Amino acid sequence: MLAQQKQSISDLFSSALKPLLAGTELQPTITLERPRDASHGDIACNVAMQLAKPLKKNPRELAQAIVAAVMADPARSGLVESAEIAGPGFINLRVAAAAKQAVVKAIHERGDDFGRSRAGEGKKVLVEFVSANPTGPLHVGHGRQGALGDALSSLLDAQGYDVLREFYYNDAGVQISTLATSVQARARGFKPGDAQWPESAYNGDYIGDIARDFLDKKTVSASDGEPATASGDVEDIESIRRFAVAYLRHEQDLDLQAFGVKFDNYYLESSLYADGKVAAAVDALIKAGKTYEQDGALWLRTTDYGDDKDRVMKKTDGTYTYFVPDVAYHINKWQRGYGKVINIQGSDHHGTIARVRAGLQAAGVGIPQGYPDYVLHKMVTVMRNGEEVKISKRAGSYVTLRDLIEWSAGEAVEGEPRDLTRGRDAVRFFLISRKADTEFVFDVDLALAQSDENPVYYVQYAHARICTVLGKWGGNEDELKSVADLSPLTAPREATLLAKLAEYPEMLAHALAELGPHQVAFYLRDLAGELHSYYNAERVLVDDVPTRSARLALLAATRQVLRNGLALLGVSAPARM
Numbered sequence: 001m002l003a004q005q006k007q008s009i010s011d012l013f014s015s016a017l018k019p020l021l022a023g024t025e026l027q028p029t030i031t032l033e034r035p036r037d038a039s040h041g042d043i044a045c046n047v048a049m050q051l052a053k054p055l056k057k058n059p060r061e062l063a064q065a066i067v068a069a070v071m072a073d074p075a076r077s078g079l080v081e082s083a084e085i086a087g088p089g090f091i092n093l094r095v096a097a098a099a100k101q102a103v104v105k106a107i108h109e110r111g112d113d114f115g116r117s118r119a120g121e122g123k124k125v126l127v128e129f130v131s132a133n134p135t136g137p138l139h140v141g142h143g144r145q146g147a148l149g150d151a152l153s154s155l156l157d158a159q160g161y162d163v164l165r166e167f168y169y170n171d172a173g174v175q176i177s178t179l180a181t182s183v184q185a186r187a188r189g190f191k192p193g194d195a196q197w198p199e200s201a202y203n204g205d206y207i208g209d210i211a212r213d214f215l216d217k218k219t220v221s222a223s224d225g226e227p228a229t230a231s232g233d234v235e236d237i238e239s240i241r242r243f244a245v246a247y248l249r250h251e252q253d254l255d256l257q258a259f260g261v262k263f264d265n266y267y268l269e270s271s272l273y274a275d276g277k278v279a280a281a282v283d284a285l286i287k288a289g290k291t292y293e294q295d296g297a298l299w300l301r302t303t304d305y306g307d308d309k310d311r312v313m314k315k316t317d318g319t320y321t322y323f324v325p326d327v328a329y330h331i332n333k334w335q336r337g338y339g340k341v342i343n344i345q346g347s348d349h350h351g352t353i354a355r356v357r358a359g360l361q362a363a364g365v366g367i368p369q370g371y372p373d374y375v376l377h378k379m380v381t382v383m384r385n386g387e388e389v390k391i392s393k394r395a396g397s398y399v400t401l402r403d404l405i406e407w408s409a410g411e412a413v414e415g416e417p418r419d420l421t422r423g424r425d426a427v428r429f430f431l432i433s434r435k436a437d438t439e440f441v442f443d444v445d446l447a448l449a450q451s452d453e454n455p456v457y458y459v460q461y462a463h464a465r466i467c468t469v470l471g472k473w474g475g476n477e478d479e480l481k482s483v484a485d486l487s488p489l490t491a492p493r494e495a496t497l498l499a500k501l502a503e504y505p506e507m508l509a510h511a512l513a514e515l516g517p518h519q520v521a522f523y524l525r526d527l528a529g530e531l532h533s534y535y536n537a538e539r540v541l542v543d544d545v546p547t548r549s550a551r552l553a554l555l556a557a558t559r560q561v562l563r564n565g566l567a568l569l570g571v572s573a574p575a576r577m
Contacts, residue, residue, distance in 0.1 A: 001042070001043070001095060001099075001100075001499070001502050002102065002103055002106060002502050002505070003505060003506065005079065005095070005099055005102070006032055006043075008075070008079055009032060009043060009079065009080065009093065009095075010030050010032060011075070012070050012073055012075060012076055012079075012080065013030045013045060013047060013066065013070065014030065015069070015073055015075075016065075016066045016069030016070045016073065017047070017051075017066065019069075020051075020055070020062070020065060020066070021051075021055075024054075024055070026051065026054055026055075028047055028050050028051055029047075029050070030045065030047055031045065031046065031047075032044070032045055033045075035092060038496075040086060040092045041084070041092035041093055041094045042093060042094055042095040042100075042499070043092070043093040043095065044090055044091070044092050044093075045090070045091045045093070046089070046090055046091075047066065047091070048060075048062045048063035048066055048085075048089040048090075048091060049063075049088060049089040049090070052089065059088055059089030060085055060088065060089050062089065063085045063089045063090070063091050064085060066091060067083045067084075067085060067091055070083060070093075071083055078096055078098055078099060079095065079096055079099050080093050080094070080095060080096065081093075081094045081095060081096040081097070082094045097487070097489075097490055097495075098486075098487070100489075100495060100498045100499065100502070101486035101487070101489050101498060102486075103498055103501050103502040103557070104483075104486055104489075104498070104501075104553050104554055104557045105486070107501065107557040107560050107561060108480070108481035108482075108553070108556070108557060108560070109481075111560060112560075112563075112564060112567075114504070114505070114560060114561065114564060115158065115504045115505045115508050115561070115564055115565075116158045116159070116160070116508075117158070117159050117160060117505065117508075117509065118159075118160040119159045119160055119509070120156065120159045120160040120161035120162075121160040121161075122162075123160075123161050123162065123339070123340065124161070124162045124164070124337055124338050124339065124340070125156050125161045125162065125163050125164070125338065125340045125341070125342065126163075126164045126166055126333055126336075126338040126340075126341045126342070127149055127152060127153045127156070127163060127164070127165055127166065127341075127342045127344070128149075128166045128167070128168055128341070128342070128343045128344065129145045129146065129148065129149025129150070129152075129165070129167075129343070129344035129345075130142050130145050130146050130149065130167055130256070130261070130263075130344075131145075131167055131168040131169070131170070131345070132169075132252060133169075133170045133171075133175050133176075134169055134170075134171055134176070134179075134244075134245045134248040134249045134252065135175050135176065135178070135179045135202065135248065136202060136204060136206060136248065136395055136396075137204075137206060137248075137251055137252070137255060137395050137400040137401070137402065138252055138255040138256070138400060138401040138402070139395065139398045139399060139400055139401060140380045140382060140398075140399050140400075140401060140404055140431075140442065141346055141377070141379060141380060142401055143259065143380075143401040143404060143427060143431055144377050144380055144431045144436075144440070145344045145345070145346070145377065146256065146259055146261045146401070146431075147259075147427070147428045147431040147432045147569075147570070148344050148375060148377060148431070148432060148436055148517060149165070149261075149344040150165070150260075150261045150570055151428075151432050151517035151520065151568060151569050151570065152342065152344070152375070152512075152515060152517050153165050154517075154567075154568045154569075154570070155508060155511055155512045155517055155520070155568060156512065158508055158512075158568060159508070159509065159512055164264045164265060164338070165262070165263045165264045165265070166263060166264065166265045166266070166267055167263045167265070167266045167267070168266075168267045168269065168329065169249065169266060169267065169268050169269060170269045171245055171268050171269055171270045172269045172270045172273060172325070173269075173322070176241060176245065177241075178198075178200050178201065178202065179202060179241070179244050179245070179248075180237055180240045180241040180244060181198055181201065181237075182198065182201035182202045182207050183207055183210045183211050183214060183240050183243075183244045184211075184234060184237060184240050185197055185198055185201055186207050186208050186210075186211035187211040187214055187215055187234045187240070188234055191208070192396075202396065203396040203397065204395045204396030204397070205396065206248075206251070206395065206396075207396075210243070210244050210247050210248070213230065213243075213247065214230040214232065214239075214240060214243050214244070215230075215232055215234075216230070216232070217229065217230050217231065217232040218230055220243065220246045220247045220250050221246055221250060222246055222249030222250050222252075222253055222266070223249075223250075223253045223266070224266045225246060225249060225266075227246070228242045228243045228245075228246035228247075229243075230243040254402075255400070255401050255402050258401075258402060258405055258420055258424065259401060259405065259424055259427070259428070260424055260428070260570050261570070267329070269325055269329070272325050272328045272329060272332070273325070277328045277329075277331070277332055278320065278324060278325050278328045280328070281324070281327050281328035281331055281359075281363060282298075282313065282314070282320075282324065284331075284363045284364065284365065285300060285313070285327075285359065285362050285363055288362055288363065288364045290304065290362035291313065295316070296316040297312045297313075297314060297315055297316050298312070298313045298314035299311065299312055299313060300312075300313045300355070300358065300359060300362065301362070302354065302355050302358035302359070302362075304358070304362070305354070305357065305358035305361050305362065306354060306358070307354045307355060307358055308354075311323065311355045311358075322352075323352050323355045323356055323359065324359070326352065326356045326359075327356055327359035327360060327363065330356065330360055330367075330371070330372060331360065331363060331365055331367070333372070334360075334365065334366075334367050334371070335365075340372075340373070341371065341372035341373065342372065342373045342374075342375060342515065343372050343373070343374050343375070344375045344377070344436075345374065345375075345376055345377075346376065346377060346378075346379075347376045347377060347378050347379075347437070349374075349376060350376055353374055356372075357369070357370070357371065373515065375436050375515050376436065376437060377436040377437065378436070378437060378438060378439040378440070379439055379440075380431070380439075380440050380441075380442050381439070381440070381441045381442065382399045382404065382441075382442050382444065383441055383442065383443045383444065383445070384407060384444040384445065385444075385445065386445070389444075401427070404423070404427050404442065404444070405420055405423040405424055405427050406420065406423060407423070407444045407447075408422065408423035408426040408427055408444055408447040408448065409421075409422045409423030409424075409426075410422060410423070410448050421572055423447075425456055425460070425571045425572055426447035426448075426454075426456050427442075427447070428569055428570050428571050429455060429456035429459070429521060429569060429571050430442055430447060430455070430456065432517050432518055432520070432521050432569055433455055433518060433521040433522075433525075434518055435516060435518050436516075436518070450577070455521070455525055456571065457577070458525065458528050458529075458532075459524045459525060459527075459528045459562065459566065459571075460566070460571075460572070460573065460574055460577060461528070461577050462527070462528035462531045462532060462558075462562060463559055463562045463563065463566070463573045463574065463575075464574055464575055464576055464577040465531070465532070465535060466531070466555045466556070466558060466559040466562075467559065467575040467576070468576075469535075469540055469541070469552075469555055470552065470555065470556065470559075472541060473541060473548075473552060475552075477556060480549070480552050480553045480556045481553075481556075483549045483550060483552075483553040485546050485549070485550060486550045486553065486554075487546075487550070488544075488546055488547040488550040488551070489550050489551070489554055491537070491538055492537075493530075493533055493534040493537045493538060494534065494538070494551075494554065496530055496533075496534075497530045497531065497534050497554065497558065498554070500526060500527050500530045501527070501557060501558060501561055503523070504523065504527075504561050504564075504565070507519060507520070507523050508520070508568075517568075517569070520565055520568055520569055521569065523565065524562065524565045524566065524569075527558070527561065527562060527565070528562070531555075531558050531562075538551070540552060540555060
């Protein structure tokens with residue numbers, strides 16, 4: 001049911017209750033739900049049971065009085081067809097057929113904007129995701145972050161928020177030093193397994209690629225960075241570091257491009273030190289009296305904010321622990337005007353949440369409790385040919401995102417360039433199709449399957465199937481947007497499909513409230529299932545013109561909602577499969 005219609009029914013109940021509540025201060029919550037059993041009707045309301053005790057009335061008798069008032073209200077005409085009382089006092093309503101059919105017109109009127117709202121208008125949100133260390137190719141965990149973060153950002157945008165997608169580069173610290181020494185060792189002619197190979201070095205083939213290009217004095221640059229030209233001098237560790245970071249940032253840009261993910265801003269951890277933001281955050285914490293020195297280290301009193309123990313901020317060697325720049329970074333987000341921030345990170349970051357939030361509270365800069373929000377995702381296991389895949393030759397110790405995209409794309413057609421769209425679609429849809437906090441098994445064989453078992457194929461095929469029917473019809477599709485007579489849409493499968501289409505806007509709002517873009521994938525599978533069931537139950541291209549026109553308009557509306565939902569997930573909607 002469309003939101004406007006639901007509000008109108010809620011208003012009917014409010015009007016019916018006014019005389020019953022006269023002289024009281026009761027303000028009941030009118031909750032409208034879909035009955036578990038569809039045979040009970042379209043809308044269920046428990047307001048009679050809610051009010052029976054305070055009004056000292058029998059709930060069924062009270063329900064009868066409410067129903068009588070609702071049915072006598074002229075405003076219910078064309079909206080509520082009938083009402084009945086069930087059980088101890090539930091009120092079940094049946095919505096008029098014309099009201100159910102109205103969703104088709106609403107979809108055609110709004111098109112790509114159907115489901116969008118202005119609920120978040122004027123509010124800024126920063127979504128940080130992927131944020132991979134520039135020490136290697138993106139792995140499948142980064143892919144899950146990319147799919148979740150991009151879909152969540154699209155959900156926010158669909159609700160009217162001003163969204164900034166941000167990538168935070170951890171380009172400072174021990175891991176970057178390890179990257180530089182790894183490339184230096186390869187540039188000197190050493191490789192994994194040699195006695196001279198550093199124990200902590202990165203072993204993937206990509207290290208050799210960086211070393212070779214460094215010796216060739218090549219120039220590389222990331223999408224938002226200054227070009228880095230290699231000196232070619234194996235003793236110039238600073239040049240190696242700059243070149244290696246730029247090289248891997250460029251490689252990650254290519255991975256993200258293949259995945260269809262774009263960022264509005266890239267933020268470097270190193271800039272927090274260069275611009276004095278880390279020092280300023282530490283100074284604020286010290287001035288606030290939230291730190292102390294012990295055993296040669298500087299500690300933060302995180303136990304004042306619910307942490308199980310205080311945390312070291314500055315180690316005895318003078319370096320900061322990893323959560324300190326995170327505190328400085330989030331103070332910067334707040335100062336940039338982002339009152340709402342959502343971080344998409346792996347579940348291994350769970351331990352940092354309390355100390356980062358404690359640091360933000362202790363800094364005393366006006367940041368509210370619970371800032372920022374976190375969506376933590378669990379690991380992804382990759383299966384291929386019935387076996388778990390744990391490593392990639394390119395990365396050395398893990399499966400890369402690009403591996404997954406290429407495997408899921410299947411073999412190239414002879415004589416044609418390889419199209420990675422299929423692989424991107426499968427990876428995006430699969431990685432979104434489970435709640436973030438559940439572990440997920442990515443089955444490459446399933447991603448390649450052209451069957452109902454493959455969820456992305458199942459949904460895309462529903463879209464393509466509609467395109468095929470409309471193609472066979474051969475008429476002007478724009479005419480379907482103005483079909484006025486939808487009254488023939490009364491078959492059981494049509495009613496179910498109409499109800500599912502009407503759920504789309506409310507589903508989007510609920511998915512955003514739960515920070516759960518997986519709900520969009522669930523919905524699309526259900527909608528595709530209803531479409532396939534309808535297609536198998538009813539002929540569309542019948543001889544009767546009014547029936548045919550109404551059914552074609554219903555199919556076109558279904559195609560539009562499928563397309564809108566897939567676009568939110570960054571998945572294509574092919575016309576042919």
